[in-house]
Amino acid sequence: MKEIFKSIGNSLKHLESLHAVFSKPDNYELKDKSFTYEIYKENDKELKVLFKKIDIYSELYGEDSRQMILADLYEYILLGRGYYSLKNTEQKESFIAAMLHLVNILMCYEAITVSDKLRIKVLEELSKKIPSIKNEAKYNSLLKFKGKIGIPDSEADSELNKYFDKMLPKTAGGLWHELLVYIFLLRNNIGYIIPLLLTQRFIGLEKNIVPPDFLIITHDKNIYGIEVGIKKEIQSGSFALQTNIPTATLDTINSRNSDRCPACSKWIQFCPYVIKSYADFSKEINNIQIRCIDECSLYSKTEILNGVCKYTKYSRNRAATKEYTHHDYADGYHYHYCCVLEGVTSEMKRKIIEAQDTTAIKTHFPYYSGLEELM
Numbered sequence: 001m002k003e004i005f006k007s008i009g010n011s012l013k014h015l016e017s018l019h020a021v022f023s024k025p026d027n028y029e030l031k032d033k034s035f036t037y038e039i040y041k042e043n044d045k046e047l048k049v050l051f052k053k054i055d056i057y058s059e060l061y062g063e064d065s066r067q068m069i070l071a072d073l074y075e076y077i078l079l080g081r082g083y084y085s086l087k088n089t090e091q092k093e094s095f096i097a098a099m100l101h102l103v104n105i106l107m108c109y110e111a112i113t114v115s116d117k118l119r120i121k122v123l124e125e126l127s128k129k130i131p132s133i134k135n136e137a138k139y140n141s142l143l144k145f146k147g148k149i150g151i152p153d154s155e156a157d158s159e160l161n162k163y164f165d166k167m168l169p170k171t172a173g174g175l176w177h178e179l180l181v182y183i184f185l186l187r188n189n190i191g192y193i194i195p196l197l198l199t200q201r202f203i204g205l206e207k208n209i210v211p212p213d214f215l216i217i218t219h220d221k222n223i224y225g226i227e228v229g230i231k232k233e234i235q236s237g238s239f240a241l242q243t244n245i246p247t248a249t250l251d252t253i254n255s256r257n258s259d260r261c262p263a264c265s266k267w268i269q270f271c272p273y274v275i276k277s278y279a280d281f282s283k284e285i286n287n288i289q290i291r292c293i294d295e296c297s298l299y300s301k302t303e304i305l306n307g308v309c310k311y312t313k314y315s316r317n318r319a320a321t322k323e324y325t326h327h328d329y330a331d332g333y334h335y336h337y338c339c340v341l342e343g344v345t346s347e348m349k350r351k352i353i354e355a356q357d358t359t360a361i362k363t364h365f366p367y368y369s370g371l372e373e374l375m
Contacts, residue, residue, distance in 0.1 A: 001105065004077060019044075063136055063166060070169035071178075072198060074102075079182060079195045089281060096183045097279035100270045100366070103176040107267035109168055113150045114265045122167065138163035151265055173258040178213060180257055180366050181228050181250060187278065187366075190374050191218035210235055212247050218374065224248060226371070250368040256288065256334075257366050259313060263329070263339035271311030271363050273298050278365055288367040291358045304361065305353045307338035314340045316360035324348070324355040337361055 021027050023044070028037045051057065061069060078099065086092050112119040123143050127134045134140075142164055147155035150164045150171060169175045178197055185193050194215040202209040212225035212235075225247030227236045236247040252258065259268045270278075273296050277283050290296070292304050292312050299309050314337040318330040327348050329340045341349050 008073070008077065066166040067168060067170050067174075071175040074169060074175060075178065075195070075197045078102075078179065080198060092186065093279045093281055096187060097275050099179050099183045100275045100278065103179060104269040106169070106176045107269050110150075110171060111266055112168070113154075113164075114148050116146050119145075119149075126167070136163075142167075148265060151260070153265070173252060177252045177255075177257065178228050181214065181226065181368060183278075184366050184368055185214065185216065185226070187281075188371075188375055190371065191216045209239060209242055211239055212236060215245070216374070224374065226250065228252060248370050248374075250370040252368070255366075255368050256364040257368075259334040261336045261339055262333050263335050263343055266336075268313055268334065268336055268363075269311055270366070271296075271298075271309060274311075274363060274365055285365055288365045290363045290365065292361050292363055293356060293358050301356075305356060307341040310336070310338055311363060312337040312361060313363050314360050315362065316357065322355070324351040324357065325360075327352075 022037075022040045025033050025037050058064065059069070082095070086095055112122055120143060123139070127139075138160060141160055142149075145156060145160060149156040150161055154161050156164070165171050170178075182193065182195060194217070195213070196211045196215060197213055200210065202211055212227040214226040214228075216224045216226055218224065223245050225236065225239060225243075225245050227247055227249045229252045230249050232249055236249055239245065240247045260266065261268055273292075274290065276298075278285070292299075292309070293301055296304060296309075303309065304312060313334045314329065315332065315334045316325055316330045317332050319325045327340075327344045329335055329343060341352065344352065
């Protein structure tokens with residue numbers, strides 16, 4: 001990630017260097033000082049006034065929409081520029097693997113919802129790099145806050161929760177679902193993908209249209225809109241009516257791509273086996289659920305059962321005849337398996353391990369419902 005940020009920084013430094021040179025009259029030859037320099041200075045002055053008039057600066061970095069801007073930067077890196085590197089199958093496979101690893105990193109960032117120490121370190125680092133952030137009204141309140149924040153069982157008030165959200169790029173899966181849908185569409189070879197994530201308005205002189213997140217041109221030359229996330233039916237319906245392009249919404253809530261462990265309140269990431277398999281186009285995926293004990297080739301059966309893998313999920317309903325399900329975590333929710341082993345008694349832990357419960361110990365491939373007809 002550091003190299004990515006360095007490359008983006010170099011692009012900004014390059015543009016800054018051009019501006020710095022052309023802004024100084026001493027850099028011009030005498031005959032050009034009264035010509036090119038004056039033209040540059042005049043247009044730069046007008047740009048400053050007009051950019052302020054349309055408030056373009058807050059669209060590039062500002063408290064109100066910062067989480068959207070940060071997400072846009074990732075999407076520019078990956079879907080605005082990164083896709084140019086996808087020249088062959090091998091590179092597409094590497095791209096899919098990279099996206100899954102990035103999603104894992106984005107999930108890691110959200111550990112600051114429950115970790116006071118990490119949250120304080122992030123805020124302190126931000127204030128060093130961007131001193132003005134300390135002047136924001138809620139900054140000190142967030143710095144001093146202790147407890148869960150930005151999640152359903154948050155201990156913060158609504159205003160502090162909203163401010164916290166502005167510290168990360170589109171929290172609670174907003175960004176990573178968009179990235180995952182892109183590779184889901186690519187992996188399933190539905191057609192040609194047109195990301196509209198950075199073009200959330202089709203601008204006309206008098207009217208604007210809000211498009212979906214993606215357009216798909218199928219192999220049989222049909223066009224469909226793809227909207228990430230349910231509860232956007234009115235927006236999708238309006239786009240379809242105005243453009244005659246059918247639009248489908250993808251269910252992110254029940255996708256199994258965003259299971260938050262109820263025990264530790266952290267997201268459960270994609271395991272190395274999932275990433276390796278999903279990025280292998282020769283591997284046909286017929287079932288999104290993986291029985292880790294039987295299918296995983298990266299950890300031994302004993303390692304999985306003993307919770308060595310930090311990615312393994314556990315989901316089980318209590319069964320009257322199965323003593324190894326008689327514990328608080330047998331409630332149908334998806335947990336980190338290692339959190340379950342840590343949370344039960346030593347005797348129950350022994351029973352769970354000995355049971356070798358292939359039904360409960362699992363993980364999942366990326367999948368979104370809503371495109372079954374196209375697939």
